[in-house]
Amino acid sequence: MNGAEAMVKCLEAEGVTKIFGIPGVAIAPFYDALYDAPSIEHILVRQEQAAGHEASGYARVSRKTAVCVTSSGPGATNLITALATAYADSIPIVAITGQVNSALLGRDVFQEADMRGATESFVKYSYLVKNADDIPRIFKEAFYIASTGRKGPVLIDIPCDVQSAELKREFSYPEEVNLRGYKPNTKVNAQQLAKVVTAINKAKKPLICVGGGVILGNGEELVRAFCEKNQIPLVHTMMGMGVLPKAHPLYFGMLGNNGKPYANRAVANSDLLIVVGARIADRAVPKPENLEKQVNIIHIDIDSAEIGKNLGPTIPLVADVRLVFQALLDSDIHLDTSAWLEQLEQIKHSTVDHRKFSDALVNPMTLVQHLSEKMDDDAIYIADVGQNQLWSADNYIMKNGRFLTTGGMGTMGYSIPAAIGAKLVDPSRQVVAVCGDGDFQMSMFELGTIAVNRIPVKILVMRNTYLGLVREHQEKKYHKRYSGVELHKYPHYDKLAEAYDMDYFYADSNETLDGELDRFLACPGACIMVCEIDSANNTN
Amino acid sequence: MKGIFSVLVENKDGVLSGISGLFARRGYNIDSLAVGETERKDVSSMTIVSTGDQRTIDQIEKHLNKKVDVIKVRRLDEPRCVELETMLIKVSYSQTNRSSLIEICSVMGAKIRHVSPKNMVILITDEPDTINEFIELVRSFGILELQRTGVIAMSKG
Numbered sequence A: 001m002n003g004a005e006a007m008v009k010c011l012e013a014e015g016v017t018k019i020f021g022i023p024g025v026a027i028a029p030f031y032d033a034l035y036d037a038p039s040i041e042h043i044l045v046r047q048e049q050a051a052g053h054e055a056s057g058y059a060r061v062s063r064k065t066a067v068c069v070t071s072s073g074p075g076a077t078n079l080i081t082a083l084a085t086a087y088a089d090s091i092p093i094v095a096i097t098g099q100v101n102s103a104l105l106g107r108d109v110f111q112e113a114d115m116r117g118a119t120e121s122f123v124k125y126s127y128l129v130k131n132a133d134d135i136p137r138i139f140k141e142a143f144y145i146a147s148t149g150r151k152g153p154v155l156i157d158i159p160c161d162v163q164s165a166e167l168k169r170e171f172s173y174p175e176e177v178n179l180r181g182y183k184p185n186t187k188v189n190a191q192q193l194a195k196v197v198t199a200i201n202k203a204k205k206p207l208i209c210v211g212g213g214v215i216l217g218n219g220e221e222l223v224r225a226f227c228e229k230n231q232i233p234l235v236h237t238m239m240g241m242g243v244l245p246k247a248h249p250l251y252f253g254m255l256g257n258n259g260k261p262y263a264n265r266a267v268a269n270s271d272l273l274i275v276v277g278a279r280i281a282d283r284a285v286p287k288p289e290n291l292e293k294q295v296n297i298i299h300i301d302i303d304s305a306e307i308g309k310n311l312g313p314t315i316p317l318v319a320d321v322r323l324v325f326q327a328l329l330d331s332d333i334h335l336d337t338s339a340w341l342e343q344l345e346q347i348k349h350s351t352v353d354h355r356k357f358s359d360a361l362v363n364p365m366t367l368v369q370h371l372s373e374k375m376d377d378d379a380i381y382i383a384d385v386g387q388n389q390l391w392s393a394d395n396y397i398m399k400n401g402r403f404l405t406t407g408g409m410g411t412m413g414y415s416i417p418a419a420i421g422a423k424l425v426d427p428s429r430q431v432v433a434v435c436g437d438g439d440f441q442m443s444m445f446e447l448g449t450i451a452v453n454r455i456p457v458k459i460l461v462m463r464n465t466y467l468g469l470v471r472e473h474q475e476k477k478y479h480k481r482y483s484g485v486e487l488h489k490y491p492h493y494d495k496l497a498e499a500y501d502m503d504y505f506y507a508d509s510n511e512t513l514d515g516e517l518d519r520f521l522a523c524p525g526a527c528i529m530v531c532e533i534d535s536a537n538n539t540n
Numbered sequence B: 001m002k003g004i005f006s007v008l009v010e011n012k013d014g015v016l017s018g019i020s021g022l023f024a025r026r027g028y029n030i031d032s033l034a035v036g037e038t039e040r041k042d043v044s045s046m047t048i049v050s051t052g053d054q055r056t057i058d059q060i061e062k063h064l065n066k067k068v069d070v071i072k073v074r075r076l077d078e079p080r081c082v083e084l085e086t087m088l089i090k091v092s093y094s095q096t097n098r099s100s101l102i103e104i105c106s107v108m109g110a111k112i113r114h115v116s117p118k119n120m121v122i123l124i125t126d127e128p129d130t131i132n133e134f135i136e137l138v139r140s141f142g143i144l145e146l147q148r149t150g151v152i153a154m155s156k157g
């Protein structure tokens, strides 16, 4: 057995059934071995960044580690943005990149790129494989590291000659890893738990704030049960969308500048904030140092380095979110939050949202609300980046589906490839990518992948003919000196849809919106819908 | 404040650049960094000295711990650890001040490793503060070259 065959065997042992990539000479032995592996389907993408984002969408929906593959040099460097995006959002991915022959390493030969060095700050860990016999151990470790503790991408850079080399030992996939430097702590420390329980019992106005970590840790149900059992209201960050449906009585909206003003007021009025799996980065809480003066904070996270990074003195609890909330559900907590919930209702109804949207063309708020309301109960909504992302996050009506977006990096062009990955997990689930006209053009090459593989994703483009979010910034900060932000009306989306055998829908008014949305959502195949948005619309 | 970290790491390539990259990326100071082998072939030891506020020093420890190739991180407190550094220093002398330089060396426990007609290479291993003192003592002679290894440290007991 050679290295490439061993790589395939490892993927099979990990239960991998789909991988996303583009071959090249430096990864050719692996692709040759793939030829004989019917259980692994390879999705040929049109640009490597999409392979990474597709793996991300696949990982987030399947809740398993996903795999992408590239060749060396430019193929591998094209992947870096996707790795950085996955790293910022803690998405478990194993990225395999081909490399020039090991004897040539360090000589700047054709298509050599130092991928370990280049990705040092964008991956959780990386390997340069020097010996084919190390392949089983390295793959086992890579999948383990990617999927445990705080999840994230792991890179395996593997020279071409190592892929072709015969293994000296018989192939056997290890049962366990032996990493003395990596032992993520997941267990709940009883002493810290007791402090948390005491703080909760003392609180009159507790509020729970969930971030993406709750979803990555599969903690939604337990957190929801905890909220309901103790009648604790919930707010969330953009990445933490999806623990409570919008209609839930304990749901109080998304935090932050672009969230609900009443959610921010809820935080300011609480006396105990329970932060779970959230980084509390600048977008969610602009001045965390003010927050800690007002309220007591419990900070629950799997990553101890998050404790104290942005938030000040807290009661920290570093453990797996499921174990924490199982323990909290079993703890003696007695709270009466009825007065607090009443106050919050009042806050909710008395907070005026000053944001106004233009009803010329399609109102973006109406668009997101109607779209998400009409989508299937368990549908997946993938928001791209820009004004459209903020409109999506703010107005999305959560039912029992998923809301996916890139919160950490804000990488334009994420939604279309992520939608492809998401759709491939479960073709029966409705998947809609919602993007701006700038975003679309950063990933429109993937229409090729969609067409060839007949992947019935839906793409909704909010066309405001601008890089809207940057335009908004220039309007407010630079006295409307619009510089390099105009996209005009290109491309002709109808022709593009036709070119890729996709159906096409279009709305340029609130009146025609609903009917077109219905047809768009009912369409069985891949389709594009364009909604014209007045470029005068801002996010706040 | 000062943070002294004694860090055991996997002895493989890329580990040192990973650690120094962590400091550079997150804007942490490295006052000194000393790396060497340990009694185990596959384990290296690093002593890293940094300065920053309490929060920064805590963050450094956590981020070091997060590194897969970091086996163990120990934070050393100054009074409860042995902290030593070695310096080579080339000092010029003349016939008139030669004996006073030799005297300073002998009082401070420094060794003269090489003597040429106009300068001496002196070796001293001691606590960083003592080394600083020594530098001040010989400064007026004329320092031609100076090299410090960075601190290595070990907890007492």
Ligand SMILES: Cc1ncc(C[n+]2csc(CCOP(=O)(O)OP(=O)(O)O)c2C)c(N)n1
Binding pocket: A385, A386, A387, A388, A389, A410, A411, A412, A435, A436, A437, A438, A439, A440, A462, A464, A466, A467, A468, A469, A470
């Ligand atoms: C890859 C990448 N490049 C640049 C940016 C900076 N940026 C943030 S939003 C934005 C504009 C997005 O335009 P569009 O997709 O049309 O969305 P809109 O804001 O108009 O809704 C840009 C350029 C980014 N986030 N990602």
Ligand SMILES: [Mg+2]
Binding pocket: A386, A436, A437, A438, A462, A463, A464, A465, A466, A467, A468
């Ligand atoms: Mg736009």
